Amino acid sequence: MVSFKELGLVNTREMFAKAIKGGYAIPAFNFNNMEQLQAIIKASAETKSPVILQVSKGARNYANQTLLRYMAQGAVEYAKELGWEHPQICLHLDHGDSFELCKSCVDFGFSSVMIDASSLPYEENIALTKKVVDYAHQYDVTVEAELGVLAGVEDEVASEVSHYTKPEEVVDFATRTGCDSLAISIGTSHGAYKFTPEQCTRDPKTGRLVPPPLAFDVLDAVMEQLPGFPIVLHGSSSVPQEYVDMINKYGGKLPDAVGIPEEQLRKAAKSAVCKINIDSDSRLAFTAAVRKVFAEKPAEFDPRKYCGPARDLMTELYKHKIINVLGSDGKAE
Ligand code: G3H
Numbered sequence: 001m002v003s004f005k006e007l008g009l010v011n012t013r014e015m016f017a018k019a020i021k022g023g024y025a026i027p028a029f030n031f032n033n034m035e036q037l038q039a040i041i042k043a044s045a046e047t048k049s050p051v052i053l054q055v056s057k058g059a060r061n062y063a064n065q066t067l068l069r070y071m072a073q074g075a076v077e078y079a080k081e082l083g084w085e086h087p088q089i090c091l092h093l094d095h096g097d098s099f100e101l102c103k104s105c106v107d108f109g110f111s112s113v114m115i116d117a118s119s120l121p122y123e124e125n126i127a128l129t130k131k132v133v134d135y136a137h138q139y140d141v142t143v144e145a146e147l148g149v150l151a152g153v154e155d156e157v158a159s160e161v162s163h164y165t166k167p168e169e170v171v172d173f174a175t176r177t178g179c180d181s182l183a184i185s186i187g188t189s190h191g192a193y194k195f196t197p198e199q200c201t202r203d204p205k206t207g208r209l210v211p212p213p214l215a216f217d218v219l220d221a222v223m224e225q226l227p228g229f230p231i232v233l234h235g236s237s238s239v240p241q242e243y244v245d246m247i248n249k250y251g252g253k254l255p256d257a258v259g260i261p262e263e264q265l266r267k268a269a270k271s272a273v274c275k276i277n278i279d280s281d282s283r284l285a286f287t288a289a290v291r292k293v294f295a296e297k298p299a300e301f302d303p304r305k306y307c308g309p310a311r312d313l314m315t316e317l318y319k320h321k322i323i324n325v326l327g328s329d330g331k332a333e
């Protein structure tokens, strides 16, 4: 058993309370490798933003759980080395799908876990979430739960349809489970294809897809039921078109990739939405930079020469999100 406190990490409790009061959101960035972690920490340290490092089940299988834990511990030290005196870094399990996985992460030094039982019937979601909460809270580890189902397909997270969260269920759910934050479904989804072309209109000038707005009425109704309760938005990548264009220009094939417009995320960040999950945008930045080097310098075979530019582009992306979208800069001096 390793406590997250020994690793210099923090849970989400204070972060979220401050974010709701201050009208901003904490970035939750997924990582699977060293370059992503370096970019996240550099961007957070340079902007003094609290940050949530997210590890999915897939990431844990890819990178090895022991290595990931030491990487997170190293991230705290790296942040200090960069001049961030009091780093506020949370290590969070993204989309935990069983009690055993959540327990293992709690025991391994994670400071926060998500139990995603949103695809189960309501009472089963409550029972499993409560079991995780009861265990995690013994160690001061915070728990995110989910009500409502997001559309979209990811390696480990798949759902064909989106069912918006029912505001009439949230009080009962939060009370009976004791969860610390709640992920809701208001029209976001995972991946780089958040909407089909049929769900969108087309900008006549650029020919780009314009997605339908998020269901802010559902968010408002949830906030009315649970005033001041931390709300989480998954599937919040914006799918920057400059990265999509770069990928397509240098040999990739991402037709009609579309995300959540940043102005909608800015609006959400000012509300009780205090955690915004971003993974796909980082994947796009990484891929775009690597493809560019491969296309322009076909003789290059030193991974540092293509992972380095990918890391730089991700750092730029994370800083942009922190400063211009979430507003979390300067909140962890
Ligand atoms: O919400 C899902 C995250 O983007 C993680 O995706 O399961 O492919 O690591 P992954």
Ligand code: 13P
Residues within 6 Å of the ligand: 030, 094, 095, 189, 190, 191, 192, 233, 234, 235, 236, 237, 238, 277, 278, 279, 280, 281
């Ligand atoms: P995106 O695919 O929109 O980046 O969402 C990531 C996410 O929700 C991780 O849990």
Ligand code: ZN
Residues within 6 Å of the ligand: 095, 190, 234, 235, 277
């Ligand atoms: Zn997610």
